[in-house]
Amino acid sequence: DQQVKQNSPSLSVQEGRISILNCDYTNSMFDYFLWYKKYPAEGPTFLISISSIKDKNEDGRFTVFLNKSAKHLSLHIVPSQPGDSAVYFCAARALIQGAQKLVFGQGTRLTINP
Amino acid sequence: DAGVIQSPRHEVTEMGQEVTLRCKPISGHDYLFWYRQTMMRGLELLIYFNNNVPIDDSGMPEDRFSAKMPNASFSTLKIQPSEPRDSAVYFCASSIWDRGSPLHFGNGTRLTVT
Numbered sequence: 001d002q003q004v005k006q007n008s009p010s011l012s013v014q015e016g017r018i019s020i021l022n023c024d025y026t027n028s029m030f031d032y033f034l035w036y037k038k039y040p041a042e043g044p045t046f047l048i049s050i051s052s053i054k055d056k057n058e059d060g061r062f063t064v065f066l067n068k069s070a071k072h073l074s075l076h077i078v079p080s081q082p083g084d085s086a087v088y089f090c091a092a093r094a095l096i097q098g099a100q101k102l103v104f105g106q107g108t109r110l111t112i113n114p
Numbered sequence: 115d116a117g118v119i120q121s122p123r124h125e126v127t128e129m130g131q132e133v134t135l136r137c138k139p140i141s142g143h144d145y146l147f148w149y150r151q152t153m154m155r156g157l158e159l160l161i162y163f164n165n166n167v168p169i170d171d172s173g174m175p176e177d178r179f180s181a182k183m184p185n186a187s188f189s190t191l192k193i194q195p196s197e198p199r200d201s202a203v204y205f206c207a208s209s210i211w212d213r214g215s216p217l218h219f220g221n222g223t224r225l226t227v228t
Contacts, residue, residue, distance in 0.1 A: 034216055036216075036219075041221065041222075042221050042222075043118070043205050043207070043219030043220050043221050043222055044157070044205070044217075044219050045219070046216035046217070046218070049216065089156075089157060099162075099169050099170040100145070100162065100169075100170075101159070101170075102147070102159065102217065103159070104149075104156055104157035104158075105156065106156040107156060107157075
């Protein structure tokens with residue numbers, strides 16, 4: 001049962017354009033959503049997060065949008081840069097029966113073409 | 115801040131051998147997580163600790179897997195006996211208690227069981 005889904009395993013974008021990465025979830029108990037970025041041979045690093053009480057959070061070139069009714073969130077990167085090429089993981093957090101649950105999607109490999 | 119430190123970075127072992135993975139969390143973090151990354155299942159939570167106490171081990175695949183946290187600065191994940199299907203990258207992560215706080219990941223241990 002995949003509670004967090006990233007349906008696009010890969011995405012290719014021209015440098016300078018907008019990159020949009022998508023994520024869908026099924027559990028309405030999730031109340032925090034996070035995006036992580038991962039380079040080869042390194043651990044995931046935190047990028048940006050959003051609380052379920054908000055619909056948008058912006059940090060520099062990165063903006064996360066949350067649509068609770070659709071159980072969908074997206075990460076926008078504008079403008080895209082070559083250094084943004086990495087695997088991006090969406091994650092959702094819930095407190096269930098006293099235990100923190102942080103569930104990750106499968107990841108989307110983003111390639112920025114010069 | 116040295117970040118989360120994992121050792122070894124790579125481990126190659128034969129089926130049936132015992133494998134021990136090690137993790138030193140960030141000082142002051144009271145949560146520690148063990149994740150496993152595979153192509154098929156992405157990043158999946160194995161177990162997590164709060165103040166050195168295991169809280170949720172429902173993700174531990176089998177009795178062959180065990181994890182300990184004898185003190186706030188050290189944790190181990192042991193597989194005994196190891197099997198080829200255990201081959202994966204194992205990540206340790208730590209965080210402070212705050213539902214919005216991100217996890218900080220180590221660089222992982224790539225385990226290959228032949």
